[in-house]
Amino acid sequence: MEQELISVRGLDVAYASGAHALRGLALNVGIGERVGIIGANGAGKTTVARAITGLASAFRATIRGGRITLSGRDITRWPAWKVLREGVVTIPEGRGVISDMTVEDNLRLVLVGLPRAQRSTLAEAFSMYPVLGERRRAMAGLLSGGEQQMLAVARALLARPRLIVADELSLGLAPKVVKEILNGLSARAAGEGTAVLLIEQAAVLSLQFVDRAYVLDQGKVVTQGTSAELRRAGDTTARYLGIADLERSEGLL
Numbered sequence: 001m002e003q004e005l006i007s008v009r010g011l012d013v014a015y016a017s018g019a020h021a022l023r024g025l026a027l028n029v030g031i032g033e034r035v036g037i038i039g040a041n042g043a044g045k046t047t048v049a050r051a052i053t054g055l056a057s058a059f060r061a062t063i064r065g066g067r068i069t070l071s072g073r074d075i076t077r078w079p080a081w082k083v084l085r086e087g088v089v090t091i092p093e094g095r096g097v098i099s100d101m102t103v104e105d106n107l108r109l110v111l112v113g114l115p116r117a118q119r120s121t122l123a124e125a126f127s128m129y130p131v132l133g134e135r136r137r138a139m140a141g142l143l144s145g146g147e148q149q150m151l152a153v154a155r156a157l158l159a160r161p162r163l164i165v166a167d168e169l170s171l172g173l174a175p176k177v178v179k180e181i182l183n184g185l186s187a188r189a190a191g192e193g194t195a196v197l198l199i200e201q202a203a204v205l206s207l208q209f210v211d212r213a214y215v216l217d218q219g220k221v222v223t224q225g226t227s228a229e230l231r232r233a234g235d236t237t238a239r240y241l242g243i244a245d246l247e248r249s250e251g252l253l
């Protein structure tokens with residue numbers, strides 16, 4: 001068993017609107033481990049990402065109970081900048097690249113103010129996804145959806161994070177493009193020892209990239225297992241996801 005990196009226990013989160021998004025959620029990710037979170041719309045996946053990365057309050061959500069620890073340290077109510085400084089980086093739903101800046105400047109932005117040891121060079125980002133190098137002087141907003149997502153992933157990895165939380169990378173992209181993005185992410189994360197928390201509705205795709213996964217429903221973990229176990233119990237896993245069969249989850253892309 002890997003040494004623990006992040007641990008979430010009894011996490012209870014509610015939005016100001018009254019939506020009770022997480023109800024006693026528990027999960028953990030080991031150092032350098034690749035873990036998935038899968039679940040239907042509204043299961044609470046994005047809320048987990050927000051809570052872990054210190055962004056809950058920015059979305060008018062309150063952590064009502066539970067504990068999040070990073071390498072044993074309680075980070076439950078830390079602000080986002082402090083969590084980021086500890087090497088926990090998020091790729092938000094909807095990518096978050098800056099359209100009116102070039103590819104290169106989107107990447108440079110992350111390097112400003114980072115200690116040298118935490119920086120990697122732009123060349124490393126371009127070797128991860130060569131198309132970004134080819135289009136380095138193009139405005140990010142002119143890239144295709146897949147290329148923008150590559151930029152978001154490459155940017156997140158530039159700071160050599162300990163954990164990368166990727167929320168719905170596959171959204172609006174063809175499965176082939178998603179695989180290319182995830183291959184790049186996996187290779188780089190493995191090389192750097194970066195742990196990945198991959199949040200996805202596209203269960204089959206996700207299970208090809210993670211070692212194990214949690215299935216969320218109504219703010220709780222309803223089942224968990226290695227990717228092989230969850231695929232073997234495909235019917236049960238699919239039922240939790242609210243779909244007829246697991247293989248069809250690619251159709252959600």
Ligand SMILES: Nc1ncnc2c1ncn2[C@@H]1O[C@H](COP(=O)(O)OP(=O)(O)OP(=O)(O)O)[C@@H](O)[C@H]1O
Pocket residue numbers: 015016017019020021039040041042043044045046047048059201
């Ligand atoms: N900003 C917000 N304000 C109020 N309620 C919210 C907000 N974001 C999410 N919720 C509610 O919290 C619950 C969990 O939502 P969340 O976005 O975490 O689910 P999700 O699994 O990421 O869903 P999706 O697959 O649609 O992205 C839902 O009931 C949702 O309506």
Ligand SMILES: [Mg+2]
Pocket residue numbers: 045046047093167168
């Ligand atoms: Mg979401």
